[in-house]
Amino acid sequence: MTQPQPQPAQQSLQFQCPQCGGEMIFDVTAAGLKCKYCKHQMAVPVPPGAQGAREIPLREGYQRAPRGLGVATVSFQCRECGATVSTAPNERTVTCTYCASHSVVQTQPDPNMIQPETLIPFRVAREKAVESFKSWLAGLWFRPSNLKSMAQLEQIFGVYVPYWTFDADVHSQWEAERGWYYYETETYQEVENGETVTKTREVRHTRWEPAWGQRQDRYDDVLVCASKGLPEEMANSFATFDTTHLMPYAPGYLAGWRAESYAIELPAAWAKAQSTVENGQQSKCRGDVGGDEVRGLVVRNQYANETFKHVLLPVYVAAYRYNDKPFRFLVNGQTGEVRGDAPYSWIKITLAVLAVVAVIVALVLVFGGGGGGDSALLLPSTHEAAEHVRRVGA
Ligand SMILES: [Zn+2]
Ligand SMILES: [Zn+2]
Structure with missing residues (x-):
């Protein structure tokens, strides 16, 4: 049974x-x-x-x-x-x-x-x-x-x-300019001890070339x-x-x-998931371009097999x-x-700050009151604080 x-x-x-x-x-x-x-x-x-x-x-x-x-x-x-x-x-x-x-x-x-x-x-x-x-x-x-x-x-x-979680296959086509660094020796003039001297230095330039490519990626459980x-x-x-x-x-x-x-309804959540995916593809494609520098990267994404789950x-x-x-x-x-x-309790923070100031004032009164060498032990800022307090108190 x-x-x-x-x-x-x-x-x-x-x-x-x-x-x-x-x-x-x-x-x-x-x-x-x-x-x-x-x-x-x-x-x-x-x-x-x-x-x-x-x-x-x-x-x-x-x-x-x-x-x-x-x-x-x-x-x-x-x-x-x-x-x-x-x-x-x-x-x-x-x-x-x-x-x-x-x-x-x-x-x-x-x-x-x-x-x-x-x-x-x-x-x-x-x-x-x-x-x-x-x-x-x-x-x-x-x-x-x-x-x-x-x-x-x-x-x-x-x-x-x-x-919401989303899965999808993404096919990305990209175009960009790929930059390669090269160095040239340049001569220049400088005044040294009143005399004009000729010197050389290495200067970096970038050579740009067109680049394009494509890639295929799968995204699993993109959470929104x-x-x-x-x-x-x-x-x-x-x-x-x-x-x-x-x-x-x-x-x-x-x-x-x-x-x-x-x-958040499904279509709005899918739009959020897509921007996560697109940011991911943008940096993956940037990595694919290669070279020393990348500019003008344009990525076009096509989605396939998009599925969703509603999860708790x-x-x-x-x-x-x-x-x-x-x-x-x-x-x-x-x-x-x-x-x-x-x-935060601003009253407590203010009280704590006042307590620190009170301690500094007490130190100034005890050690700084006699003047002369002793006051050199105190930081200038504590002097200022003490003076400020005195002025306020006056
Ligand atoms: Zn029972
Ligand atoms: Zn509420």
């Missing part, structure tokens, strides 16, 4: 335990579903008809790609940063996962959203992410004192961040972040994911976690606000790598 499979409950991202009927969530240590109550574990069920990871041809595939997350979810859209994040229906959220804004509204998930093809499951446990957050906070200098209480530890969430919640530079500096560990998408991986819907990548996000500005702390859910930004 086969074991009953946990079924996605109606209108939810929940999976029911076949043993006790409790809620199952995707557990990092078990790398599978685990019951919150009886601790029963099982592999993430593969949805019937799932084809596993595959690349979808860009043109026709866009029309035929499967839609939705495979289970119904509750979504919250942030009016401030624009991110739409899905949660389990028993999880209510009043703030945005990415920017901690309170302007979140519940929305229906877009049924036309292209379904993720693959994902990297969370491998870093939540406790580990919280620990990283704590030690990151402890290591900050000159930060507002209430930051630590504002950045509440329970406000760290595991979110699957949407990305499709998140609206993560600022682009933060998402790009954070793209240290090992995409060789991508797993075929199954809704079970999302049980107990959040997922953002992509906010695991990130822990702790978002908090300071003076109504959002700040974020991130942990890569696959590698544990950490990124964060935090406000």
